[in-house]
Amino acid sequence: MTLDFEKEKLVEEMKKRKPKKVLVQLAEGIKQNAPELSEIIEGLGIECIFSGETCWGGCSIAVQEAEALGVDLIVHFGHAEFIESDIPVLYMEVKDLLNLEPILKKSIPHLKEYKTIGLSYSIQHRQDLEKIKKFYEDAGKKVILSKKKGFVAYEGHIVGCQYEGLKAIQNDVEAFVILGNQFHSMGATLAVKKPVVLLDIYNDDVRSMEGLRDKILKQRMFSIEKLKEAKNVGIIVEIKPGQKYGSPDYLLEKMREKGKNAIIITMSEITPDKIMNFYSIDAFVELACPRIALDDFAKYPKPILTMREAMVALGEKSWEDILEQGVI
Ligand code: SF4
Known part of the structure; x- marks a missing residue:
């Protein structure tokens, strides 16, 4: 992989924006480039702190870390602009120069x-x-x-x-x-x-x-059936500003109308270990990145569904709607 971090653009932006302290976020595959980027930013007399939290997408803007650290700017490498935030964010798309x-x-x-x-x-x-x-x-x-x-x-x-x-x-x-x-x-x-x-x-x-579509759709139907049977349900919300896929309050109300004992759980990032500790919960609905429910089926000990799938389990949507509109 030959990567171009557009270092000239970075310097130009720093000179234009004149931050005193920045928080740098790097996508997962490029965290190893932190030292060289630090040299550039610190070389301009700007204090530079790297976020060690996971950064899977442009949705993962580290607003809470930035506020806690009192930085003037977040520099986010490796994703295109995704959302706006109260703290200014400079999105730096990294180019791969590989011959395709x-x-x-x-x-x-x-x-x-x-x-x-x-x-x-x-x-x-x-x-x-x-x-x-x-x-x-x-x-x-x-x-x-x-x-x-x-x-x-x-x-x-x-x-x-x-x-x-x-x-x-x-x-x-x-x-x-x-x-x-x-x-x-x-x-x-x-x-x-x-x-x-x-x-x-x-x-x-x-x-x-x-072939993959049919296999995943079967897993999704299985999870929907499990949510229909579930007594205790956890609705997981994440605090990342770009990961809000559905209304927890609406879902809570619908779950309770169906006689389910539903609770809202907040997480900074959903992981199997965290889920495991809520062992009395029969099924989860996650309103963060929809790909957690879809891609990580095998990693989790309990069924996890997206908002759209939860609506099917609650009878608010039909499975045909899902097939027609797409799972995502
Ligand atoms: S919400 Fe998920 S899929 Fe969307 S950008 Fe974020 S990590 Fe990627």
Whole structure:
């Protein structure tokens, strides 16, 4: 991986914004770059503190840490702009300079049946977009970028909790090509009804997501049934400002109307260990990142559902709605 942290832009922004003290957040894969970034920032006479908390997405803005430390600015590396916050945030998208041509060539046999493809990419490949489009157009494909909707920052950009931009073009394409990783493509296959082909860049692999959707939908139905039977239910909310997927009060009221003993639990981050300690709870609904419930089914000792799935268990929505609208 050859990464470009846009250090000149960082220096320019620091000189323009003139913070005295900054909190730096690094996405999980780039935490090892903290010392070199510290040198640059401290070299400008700015006090610099790194957040050691997990940072899975642009949603994870460390507002509470920033307030506790009294910083003037959060510098968030590795994700595109996601939300606004009261504390100023400088989002620094990190570019991956890897040559994508070999994996693009590898993808052609997987796409031979499709003339029109929907294209989405993860943020570190944004600078290659025109090259990628040209490559596929030269190979005789029509390329349509997923739309910029909700939390996504650009046309074609993909984030794991927002697939409205892919749904918006699904009737115009025969298949989707996702440049990124399993996380993004798995979400896509749950959200849209067209075939999804992943260009798994860091594993140098191209594969279809076929089959995965049915397997996950079965797990989701199982979890919904478990919530229907549950007596004690935990509604988990996270304090991250970008992770609010549903109203805990509304859900609590609906649960109680159905005779369930429901409680609201707050967590800074949901983990199996924390869940384990609430051993009297039969099922959880999490209103934080929807991917925790969907991706980590096997890691958790109890069923965990999203808000949308909880609505099915409570009879407020039908399973057909979920299938029609997509799980995410
Ligand atoms: S809510 Fe989840 S999927 Fe969405 S950006 Fe945050 S970590 Fe990624």
